[in-house]
Amino acid sequence: MGTLLVTGGAGFIGANFVHHWRSRHPGDRILVLDKLTYAADPSQLEGLPGVDLVQGDVADPEAVRRLLDRGDVRRIIHFAAESHVDRSISGPAAFIQTNIVGTFTLLEAARQVWAGDQEARFLHVSTDEVFGSLGPEGCFTPDSPYRPNSPYSASKAGADHLARAYAQTYGLPVLVTNCSNNYGPRQHPEKLVPKAISLMAKGEPVPVYGDGLQVRDWLYVEDHCEALSEVLARAEPGSVHLIGGACERTNRELLGTLADRVDQRLGRTPGASRALLQTVPDRPGHDRRYAIDLAPIRRSLGWSPRTSLDEGLERTLDWYLEPNRRPASRR
């Protein structure tokens, strides 16, 4: 099937996906298009055979056309995005440019170059945050209405709508996935789990937004990569798939569990890291709860998450706490 184009492949999920795909399809060529923003860590891809990294902007039509005009790219998995909700509140412009204009630019180039090729695939990776906030009961399904609450989720929602429109209007073989919160190796230290581990390890206060009772469904990144592989290989063009970890926890519960494990690993008195949790004012527009109904993806693709939170956190702690394994930019 030619070359796989991975946008945002030097970021957290993208880099994990490149490693995942490389190990399962050693004969495939992988082309990574990444702007190498602050969020990227290109060292994650160093030395991987068959992987070429091109620095470029998904919102730059010429850069995108140069890659697609080579003619060998018939599958695209689109991760590239501005992804941090707090940054979208303080500076939304980059989110509109990359997440909406960038997705449009890629879709448009694929439409022109693929010219009706129904064997090609464009997988747009999105978030469950586009569906807004749930009450204490219920789950998101592929039919949930869009109700984004932050500039980040609104920009991803805009991109999802464009992806859908390109499938409906032009018959572009587009797939869309919306997943819950990922955790695991290679994540940027500004995100909740790596940030908490790093602060706890240093014995510094760990901020907890508001009452800390916001519920997230934690998905181990390797499980997510497996689900994406299945979607890319087997899902019907035009279909939408929700991917979750079947692991709902409040932020306080997650941080408490993490704190206990950090204490164990570092041989500290039990409770020492929990004492570092410190309430700070809540994030504006902070969604209360996300949860995903896994029945549809179980039925359509036979996929379920495999990694328990215990196992996933152990592997995550291995990555962040082992000095020889963590790269400088991810400390």
Ligand code: NAD
């Ligand atoms: P990340 O911020 O770690 O990585 C994003 C990557 O995209 C970086 O390498 C960055 O350099 C690159 N990038 C940014 N702007 C670009 C541009 N204009 N052109 C080319 N490359 C650009 O993000 P992530 O956590 O790996 O998320 C990947 C995708 O998954 C995103 O689309 C995000 O919305 C989605 N997602 C993430 C999560 C999560 O928990 N991390 C959950 C749901 C959905």
